[in-house]
Amino acid sequence: MNFQRTFFLFFLLVIAEIVAAKHVTKYFEFNVQYQNVTRLCHTKSMLTINGQYPGPTIAVNEGDHVVIKVTNHVEYNMTIHWHGIRQMRTGWADGPAYITQCPIQKGHSYTYKFKVFQQVGSLFWHAHISWQRATIHGAFNIYPKKEYPYPFPKPDAEAQILFGEWWNDDVETIVAEATKYGGGPNVSDAYTINGQPGLLFPCSSKDVFVQHVDHGKRYLFRIVNAALNDELFFAIANHSFTVVEIDATYTKPYKTEFILIAPGQTMSVLVMADQPKGRYVMAARPYVTSDVPFDNTTTTAILEYTDLKSSESHESSHPIFMPKLPKMRDFLLATEFSTSLRSLNSREFPSWVPLKIDTHLLFTIALNLQDCPKGKICKGYFGGRFSASVNNQSFVHPHIALLQAAYHNISGVFSPDFPNRPPHQFNYTDLKLNLNMNPHFSTRVSVIPYNANVQLILQDTSMMGTENHPIHIHGFNFFVVGQGFGNYDPLKDPSCFNLVDPPMRNTIGVPSGGWAVLRFKADNPGVWFMHCHLEVHTSWGLAMAFMVENGPTALESIRRPPSDLPPC
Numbered sequence: 203m204n205f206q207r208t209f210f211l212f213f214l215l216v217i218a219e220i221v222a223a224k225h226v227t228k229y230f231e232f233n234v235q236y237q238n239v240t241r242l243c244h245t246k247s248m249l250t251i252n253g254q255y256p257g258p259t260i261a262v263n264e265g266d267h268v269v270i271k272v273t274n275h276v277e278y279n280m281t282i283h284w285h286g287i288r289q290m291r292t293g294w295a296d297g298p299a300y301i302t303q304c305p306i307q308k309g310h311s312y313t314y315k316f317k318v319f320q321q322v323g324s325l326f327w328h329a330h331i332s333w334q335r336a337t338i339h340g341a342f343n344i345y346p347k348k349e350y351p352y353p354f355p356k357p358d359a360e361a362q363i364l365f366g367e368w369w370n371d372d373v374e375t376i377v378a379e380a381t382k383y384g385g386g387p388n389v390s391d392a393y394t395i396n397g398q399p400g401l402l403f404p405c406s407s408k409d410v411f412v413q414h415v416d417h418g419k420r421y422l423f424r425i426v427n428a429a430l431n432d433e434l435f436f437a438i439a440n441h442s443f444t445v446v447e448i449d450a451t452y453t454k455p456y457k458t459e460f461i462l463i464a465p466g467q468t469m470s471v472l473v474m475a476d477q478p479k480g481r482y483v484m485a486a487r488p489y490v491t492s493d494v495p496f497d498n499t500t501t502t503a504i505l506e507y508t509d510l511k512s513s514e515s516h517e518s519s520h521p522i523f524m525p526k527l528p529k530m531r532d533f534l535l536a537t538e539f540s541t542s543l544r545s546l547n548s549r550e551f552p553s554w555v556p557l558k559i560d561t562h563l564l565f566t567i568a569l570n571l572q573d574c575p576k577g578k579i580c581k582g583y584f585g586g587r588f589s590a591s592v593n594n595q596s597f598v599h600p601h602i603a604l605l606q607a608a609y610h611n612i613s614g615v616f617s618p619d620f621p622n623r624p625p626h627q628f629n630y631t632d633l634k635l636n637l638n639m640n641p642h643f644s645t646r647v648s649v650i651p652y653n654a655n656v657q658l659i660l661q662d663t664s665m666m667g668t669e670n671h672p673i674h675i676h677g678f679n680f681f682v683v684g685q686g687f688g689n690y691d692p693l694k695d696p697s698c699f700n701l702v703d704p705p706m707r708n709t710i711g712v713p714s715g716g717w718a719v720l721r722f723k724a725d726n727p728g729v730w731f732m733h734c735h736l737e738v739h740t741s742w743g744l745a746m747a748f749m750v751e752n753g754p755t756a757l758e759s760i761r762r763p764p765s766d767l768p769p770c
């Protein structure tokens with residue numbers, strides 16, 4: 203008996219050893235600090251992680267435990283979001299300020315802990331408070347577990363492309379000015395590729411990113427749009443792309459001469475370095491669907507083959523070609539690209555599209571114009587203040603994080619009655635709308651039962667003008683089963699849904715003056731932010747939160763809050 207028990211204990215120890223050996227933890231330290239950075243001959247002191255711009259790359263394997271200690275050394279409050287990481291039951295580590303945590307204040311630290319669970323591909327991380335993500339962002343690359351190969355030809359090497367947006371002035375001053383007067387914020391001075399604007403600006407000859415490639419090799423380009431307010435077209439002269447993954451979900455290989463990528467979206471593409479040795483321009487410029495002012499510049503970088511003869515490496519003797527980019531308002535090419543992507547749906551990577559729907563949601567997206575408060579100066583159209591809303595609710599950030607309020611039953615922070623349908627039905631995309639454009643200001647959440655199959659119809663409106671909004675949902679990936687222009691028609695449109703291999707994403711560009719239908723299983727208890735990834739629209743209130751209830755057992759419930767969770 204005793205012997206049996208000893209043996210059993212020994213056996214348990216061996217099992218524990220094996221489990222521990224497989225349990226890999228990757229540790230990172232992020233220090234929020236100032237750094238002087240010069241671009242376009244303007245030097246500014248800006249917020250960075252560890253002094254780097256863009257910030258450090260996080261590289262992990264699927265299944266790893268990730269631990270990131272963030273210490274704030276600056277005057278501004280800070281939080282970091284691991285964009286696209288599902289955070290199964292670990293919502294405390296998600297990062298949006300006043301949604302899942304209160305900010306990390308000066309002199310304090312918070313350690314984000316989570317497991318990367320059933321996700322492989324290119325994601326990114328960024329600050330999730332005010333507009334700090336302008337300078338605080340970096341790549342988050344998830345490699346397969348060693349034993350699993352990619353479902354596409356093995357790349358010989360990788361390249362990282364992070365798009366950003368550069369302002370010569372301090373970004374927080376720009377937001378503060380826009381918030382004060384309710385007008386549109388100043389547009390950026392340049393887009394960037396890996397922090398560099400490229401050749402096409404005054405005083406930018408030093409500000410060029412160069413990617414070296416070996417002739418004959420296959421490259422995996424990990425592409426992230428970390429710009430604040432603009433969707434971008436991207437192409438490389440004389441080279442085509444094969445898209446193999448979007449938002450850390452595999453796709454059917456899709457060959458294309460250009461890509462379209464919205465803020466919040468990420469993508470992996472294969473590029474063959476099979477052209478005559480030389481220097482080729484990579485370029486990105488915006489895809490534009492609205493009439494508000496925008497940054498219309500083009501950012502460039504160089505793809506340079508290694509072992510160029512010295513005669514070839516001189517621009518003068520070797521012409522460098524510009525890629526053919528779609529026109530900035532080419533919504534046909536934009537639509538063709540976004541409707542051509544399909545999830546892989548293979549035997550190893552099946553697409554489990556929810557077929558029976560339990561929770562039906564219809565959300566209108568609107569840009570609003572609010573009356574100017576008495577005695578104030580407002581710089582929006584017609585002397586009003588710009589705002590934005592979902593189902594006519596313009597999101598007001600609470601002073602206590604929603605997840606903390608929900609977990610500790612703190613009343614008065616939010617109300618659980620976010621409308622599941624628009625409070626008033628109208629012809630959403632009528633260009634001659636004549637409605638009261640004031641939204642309702644509130645902090646309401648939509649409560650979703652655990653494991654419900656959710657269908658969410660996102661409907662753009664022409665309230666203050668239509669626009670393509672990249673809507674991002676935290677905590678979930680969703681299938682995009684359909685999209686179209688005009689008003690969603692519940693009788694006609696479902697017959698066109700793709701329920702077999704729709705693309706799976708965490709951020710969807712809802713067509714300007716159109717709609718998109720998303721489906722997901724609410725299998726992740728917690729409070730999850732949904733918002734437009736155009737930072738200017740989120741600032742105006744184009745946001746809401748889902749509250750997914752706990753499941754019946756402890757293993758289907760959110761974990762306890764970590765002891766170092768920042769207090770409010």
Ligand SMILES: *[C@@H]1O[C@H](CO)[C@@H](O)[C@H](O)[C@H]1NC(C)=O
Binds near residue numbers: 237
């Ligand atoms: C940035 O430059 C200013 C002015 O030259 C200097 O005072 C400051 O110490 C610099 N900051 C950093 C982080 O290097």
Ligand SMILES: *[C@@H]1O[C@H](CO)[C@@H](O)[C@H](O)[C@H]1NC(C)=O
Binds near residue numbers: 371372375376379
């Ligand atoms: C925004 O642009 C206006 C007009 O160019 C300029 O006067 C103002 O100083 C800018 N604001 C900031 C914060 O840079």
Ligand SMILES: *[C@@H]1O[C@H](CO)[C@@H](O)[C@H](O)[C@H]1NC(C)=O
Binds near residue numbers: 439477478523
């Ligand atoms: C690259 O593309 C340009 C413009 O499309 C074309 O003129 C040129 O011949 C191409 N270069 C090569 C090496 O194919």
Ligand SMILES: *[C@@H]1O[C@H](CO)[C@@H](O)[C@H](O)[C@H]1NC(C)=O
Binds near residue numbers: 498499
């Ligand atoms: C960009 O906008 C500026 C100012 O509105 C205009 O002068 C310029 O021609 C535009 N450039 C392009 C490439 O459209």
Ligand SMILES: *[C@@H]1O[C@H](CO)[C@@H](O)[C@H](O)[C@H]1NC(C)=O
Binds near residue numbers: 610
């Ligand atoms: C919050 O309220 C629920 C239901 O009334 C209860 O089950 C739970 O224990 C409460 N939680 C806390 C932290 O008080």
Ligand SMILES: *[C@@H]1O[C@H](CO)[C@@H](O)[C@H](O)[C@H]1NC(C)=O
Binds near residue numbers: 629632633634
């Ligand atoms: C809605 O508005 C559009 C665009 O103005 C118009 O074509 C359509 O007929 C309207 N639909 C209804 C039902 O009134």
Ligand SMILES: *[C@@H]1O[C@H](CO)[C@@H](O)[C@H](O)[C@H]1NC(C)=O
Binds near residue numbers: 594626
């Ligand atoms: C939105 O809410 C505001 C304030 O309650 C109201 O005045 C307005 O009519 C509503 N608009 C719509 C389209 O529901």
Ligand SMILES: *[C@@H]1O[C@H](CO)[C@@H](O)[C@H](O)[C@H]1NC(C)=O
Binds near residue numbers: 278279305307601
């Ligand atoms: C920083 O966060 C704390 C806690 O939420 C808040 O009280 C304080 O006002 C914030 N500071 C700034 C500058 O926003």
Ligand SMILES: [Cu+2]
Binds near residue numbers: 670740
């Ligand atoms: Cu938007």
